[in-house]
Amino acid sequence: MMQVSNPLLSVAHLSMRFGGLVAVDDLSFDVGRGDITALIGPNGAGKTTVFNCLTGFYKPSQGRIALSHATSAARDIDVLTTSGQRHTRDVFLLERMADFEITRTARVARTFQNIRLFSGMTVLENLIVAQHLTLMRASGVGGLLGLLGAKSYRDAERAAIARAQHWLERINLVDRADDPAGDLPYGDQRRLEIARAMCTNPILLCLDEPAAGLNPRESAQLTQLLRSIRDEDGTSILLIEHDMSVVMDISDHIIVLDYGAKIADGTPQSIRSDPKVIAAYLGVADEEEVRAVSQEISTGLAP
Amino acid sequence: MWKRCEAMTRTNLTHALQEALRTALITAGLCFPLLVLRLEQDSSNQLTLQQRWSWLVFAVIGLSVARFVGLVLQDWRARAPRAEKPIAPTRPQLARAVSIFGLIALFAFPLVVLAFLGPSGSLKWINNYGVQILIYVMLGWGLNIVVGLAGLLDLGYVAFYAVGAYAYALLSTHFGLSFWLCLPLSGLLAATWGVLLGFPVLRLRGDYLAIVTLAFGEIIRLILINWTDVTNGSAGISSIPRITFFGLPFTAADNGFAATFALEFSPIHRTIFLFYLIACLALLTNFITLRLVRLPVGRAWEALREDEIACRALGLNTTRVKLTAFALGAMFAGFAGAFFAVRQNFVNPDSFTFLESATILAIVVLGGMGSQLGVALAAVVMVGGTEILRELDFLKLIFGVNFDPAQYRMLIFGMAMVAIMIWKPRGLISTRTPSLFLKERKNIAASHVGEGRG
Ligand SMILES: Nc1ncnc2c1ncn2[C@@H]1O[C@H](COP(=O)(O)OP(=O)(O)OP(=O)(O)O)[C@@H](O)[C@H]1O
Ligand SMILES: [Mg+2]
Numbered sequence: 001m002m003q004v005s006n007p008l009l010s011v012a013h014l015s016m017r018f019g020g021l022v023a024v025d026d027l028s029f030d031v032g033r034g035d036i037t038a039l040i041g042p043n044g045a046g047k048t049t050v051f052n053c054l055t056g057f058y059k060p061s062q063g064r065i066a067l068s069h070a071t072s073a074a075r076d077i078d079v080l081t082t083s084g085q086r087h088t089r090d091v092f093l094l095e096r097m098a099d100f101e102i103t104r105t106a107r108v109a110r111t112f113q114n115i116r117l118f119s120g121m122t123v124l125e126n127l128i129v130a131q132h133l134t135l136m137r138a139s140g141v142g143g144l145l146g147l148l149g150a151k152s153y154r155d156a157e158r159a160a161i162a163r164a165q166h167w168l169e170r171i172n173l174v175d176r177a178d179d180p181a182g183d184l185p186y187g188d189q190r191r192l193e194i195a196r197a198m199c200t201n202p203i204l205l206c207l208d209e210p211a212a213g214l215n216p217r218e219s220a221q222l223t224q225l226l227r228s229i230r231d232e233d234g235t236s237i238l239l240i241e242h243d244m245s246v247v248m249d250i251s252d253h254i255i256v257l258d259y260g261a262k263i264a265d266g267t268p269q270s271i272r273s274d275p276k277v278i279a280a281y282l283g284v285a286d287e288e289e290v291r292a293v294s295q296e297i298s299t300g301l302a303p
Numbered sequence: 304m305w306k307r308c309e310a311m312t313r314t315n316l317t318h319a320l321q322e323a324l325r326t327a328l329i330t331a332g333l334c335f336p337l338l339v340l341r342l343e344q345d346s347s348n349q350l351t352l353q354q355r356w357s358w359l360v361f362a363v364i365g366l367s368v369a370r371f372v373g374l375v376l377q378d379w380r381a382r383a384p385r386a387e388k389p390i391a392p393t394r395p396q397l398a399r400a401v402s403i404f405g406l407i408a409l410f411a412f413p414l415v416v417l418a419f420l421g422p423s424g425s426l427k428w429i430n431n432y433g434v435q436i437l438i439y440v441m442l443g444w445g446l447n448i449v450v451g452l453a454g455l456l457d458l459g460y461v462a463f464y465a466v467g468a469y470a471y472a473l474l475s476t477h478f479g480l481s482f483w484l485c486l487p488l489s490g491l492l493a494a495t496w497g498v499l500l501g502f503p504v505l506r507l508r509g510d511y512l513a514i515v516t517l518a519f520g521e522i523i524r525l526i527l528i529n530w531t532d533v534t535n536g537s538a539g540i541s542s543i544p545r546i547t548f549f550g551l552p553f554t555a556a557d558n559g560f561a562a563t564f565a566l567e568f569s570p571i572h573r574t575i576f577l578f579y580l581i582a583c584l585a586l587l588t589n590f591i592t593l594r595l596v597r598l599p600v601g602r603a604w605e606a607l608r609e610d611e612i613a614c615r616a617l618g619l620n621t622t623r624v625k626l627t628a629f630a631l632g633a634m635f636a637g638f639a640g641a642f643f644a645v646r647q648n649f650v651n652p653d654s655f656t657f658l659e660s661a662t663i664l665a666i667v668v669l670g671g672m673g674s675q676l677g678v679a680l681a682a683v684v685m686v687g688g689t690e691i692l693r694e695l696d697f698l699k700l701i702f703g704v705n706f707d708p709a710q711y712r713m714l715i716f717g718m719a720m721v722a723i724m725i726w727k728p729r730g731l732i733s734t735r736t737p738s739l740f741l742k743e744r745k746n747i748a749a750s751h752v753g754e755g756r757g
Pocket of ligand 2: 047
């Protein structure tokens with residue numbers, strides 16, 4: 001296990017069972033503050049399941065998922081664990097929290113493997129819904145301030161639109177702001193989903209296969225966007241990705257899963273040469289796929 | 304190329320004609336014993352054989368023409384270039400023009416009718432058409448929040464209407480509270496029931512939610528029937544205080560409305576007042592909904608309809624979002640219920656059957672889920688349509704004096720509904736207007752908008 005000092009997220013002994021199927025098996029890993037961490041593995045390895053546990057969509061069968069906003073000693077997390085509470089001001093035990101609370105208070109945002117935009121709403125509206133909480137607070141008790149069109153509410157709305165516009169510029173979609181999200185090409189939808197997640201102001205952004213279905217040019221745009229999110233917004237990124245060139249290019253830290261268990265954990269350099277990883281990827285029965293995967297790994301190796 | 308096209312048309316036309324002829328023959332053969340021959344008992348109890356050739360002629364002509372037109376249309380459709388053309392969204396300006404016109408027509412309606420038909424002639428129009436339609440407009444708007452905006456299928460909406468009606472009936476007869484006090488109370492009580500229903504059913508989606516809300520509607524009705532001590536069972540509650548003009552009763556007495564304003568007493572005054580009252584209530588519903596749709600609450604409803612999982616991933620408490628939709632929808636039904644009770648000055652459980660829920664839901668679906676204007680138009684078409692079918696006496700000229708159009712009301716009506724749904728599968732107005740915009744407000748075509756799965 002790669003030593004991460006002062007981790008943002010610390011997953012310990014996480015297991016998820018569906019009946020007899022063990023989708024995640026005693027998994028432990030750390031996500032570094034300000035890093036791009038990649039979670040890779042063959043199909044069905046349990047990557048999406050890990051995400052679903054992190055973001056509260058599944059209750060893990062076992063394990064602890066601790067997120068600390070500020071630098072905190074491992075002892076703080078242990079104290080919180082024994083106290084039975086769900087979170088303190090800046091330490092959060094995600095396995096105890098509901099999905100919407102995780103986004104709201106623990107500030108972990110996510111995207112989905114199969115894009116989940118509000119396709120009947122405009123691009124702008126998608127980004128505004130992501131700022132629901134701020135606007136809700138501004139609209140006052142029972143939405144009264146909003147109903148009466150109070151100035152404080154209008155200011156908050158204007159700020160939300162400005163923030164949305166900022167993200168539209170970052171993903172190059174200002175011109176499509178008033179079009180339905182369902183009308184966008186696939187690559188734009190992927191970037192919009194990331195921008196929408198960023199509008200919730202997360203400290204950790206979890207991306208499930210953001211480069212899937214993108215052409216090389218769009219992949220390059222994506223890596224640029226992810227780097228800028230890490231460097232300019234100070235949001236750490238945890239991503240699942242099959243595209244090895246993207247993974248090797250941008251990750252600071254890679255974790256490899258196979259059959260729900262961790263088989264490797266380290267820097268891109270160490271992962272490339274790890275025989276267990278190559279075996280896992282090549283351990284696929286289908287000839288065609290074997291060739292595709294080995295080629296993919298070698299392109300990742302190529303720099 | 305052109306020639307070939309024409310030739311094709313000609314062969315297709317001959318084919319259609321042949322088919323029509325065949326249809327005519329089959330219809331004639333099949334329908335001859337059914338339609339033409341009829342045994343009837345005359346006054347001396349003797350059976351006589353009557354012949355109704357005209358019926359056969361109508362059937363044969365009708366079906367063969369339908370077959371012919373159908374085939375031609377099918378052919379034309381198949382050849383018309385049908386590039387995946389999205390239905391052009393209606394322009395916002397057009398919708399606004401229709402709304403303004405509708406609003407003027409609404410307020411002028413009773414006065415115009417009164418001017419043309421006089422006090423006694425206009426009663427039927429203002430009451431059966433005006434007030435009746437407006438009640439359904441209001442109910443449709445209320446349900447539109449739950450079904451159209453939040454995408455939660457509610458088949459028991461009438462329960463909240465019943466709660467509002469009984470709330471006014473009981474509060475006014477037992478405690479002598481005035482209508483204006485009871486109106487908000489009825490709304491609040493209905494909203495409370497909305498939340499109470501909301502809690503247990505929030506985890507359910509789609510069909511399950513529909514079934515539980517359906518059951519809830521029936522439970523409320525059965526309680527109203529069986530809790531005789533309070534509700535007086537199926538006999539209902541009568542002599543509910545009538546509406547007053549802010550304290551002035553609509554009676555012929557000296558302190559009545561007519562005497563105070565030096566008018567000749569007429570029952571039409573009360574009806575017109577009721578008309579404006581329900582018009583204002585409905586417009587209030589509309590105004591609040593339109594405002595809320597532009598606020599975070601309303602956007603959350605629509606986001607919920609589009610994708611509940613994405614909502615949760617963005618930190619929306621979907622439980623609370625659903626509860627607000629249920630509560631608000633129920634509150635408007637409660638207001639409508641109180642109005643219903645004061646208008647009828649009698650309530651019993653028969654007014655709150657599943658058929659009512661189904662009618663209101665049909666109005667929302669026909670109007671175009673989520674569209675306020677569409678729902679209003681659909682209420683006019685549906686409620687006005689069923690009423691106007693009572694008036695179709697000219698059909699007697701075709702089908703004979705024994706034909707009573709009122710008996711075929713539901714049949715004709717059902718066929719019209721089916722036709723509209725074929726023509727406009729997403730309702731009369733299916734485009735969505737975005738809640739806010741950066742440069743230009745562009746309506747969104749129905750094909751993108753979700754229908755909700757729960
Ligand atoms: N809700 C569920 N119920 C039952 N089994 C599940 C559920 N979710 C996931 N699984 C199973 O868990 C295993 C891991 O699935 P998961 O979706 O996490 O894989 P993945 O690594 O994301 O794969 P891919 O790369 O194809 O997205 C699979 O065998 C899957 O069938
Ligand atoms: Mg997956």
